[in-house]
């Protein structure tokens with residue numbers, strides 16, 4: 646299992662220190678939760694945060710874009726140094742085109758599903774994506790409880806991937822800790838985002854635990 650620490654739970658006044666800690670501890674990538682105050686009731690980072698972090702780490706930068714009308718942000722995040730851009734299915738009426746636009750900017754494209762959005766809404770776009778992110782909480786805030794019903798959704802997506810001969814990565818986000826990581830791993834997730842668990846203690850120890858090294 647690859648772990649993507651979410652800087653939403655890091656110290657906003659000292660992001661570079663949090664990033665250095667998880668990079669030294671062996672994180673796979675950095676997860677950057679962008680919230681626009683409309684799609685979700687919270688405000689966080691923008692492209693300038695990505696631009697500022699880019700020279701401070703060699704980890705891939707994954708942007709989880711919780712914003713309405715994601716097309717307006719694609720060029721800005723691509724130009725800032727984003728490696729993987731994840732857009733919500735629920736945030737655009739033009740998902741197919743949005744994913745094409747991300748790829749045209751030479752950024753890996755991913756799609757995110759809220760807990761209440763069915764998998765079959767992705768039937769047509771799965772061949773276009775590098776990654777599918779299954780929300781295991783309702784988006785907007787860190788530190789929420791994992792929704793156990795999402796485990797079956799991850800398993801169903803893994804089954805679809807095999808049946809269709811596709812090779813996108815499956816990621817989970819929300820409520821991931823040492824108690825919940827086992828179920829999502831068994832269900833077929835490849836990457837797990839973790840914020841409050843990683844930054845709520847010693848990041849190196851907690852990362853090792855999630856990766857099954859401790």
Ligand SMILES: O=C(CO)[C@@H](O)[C@H](O)COP(=O)(O)O
Nearest residue numbers: 784785787788819820840841
């Ligand atoms: O996208 C989100 C929340 O909307 C997440 O990436 C959170 O940052 C995960 O936080 P934890 O549940 O791990 O505390």
Ligand SMILES: [Fe+2]
Nearest residue numbers: 678709818838
């Ligand atoms: Fe996220």
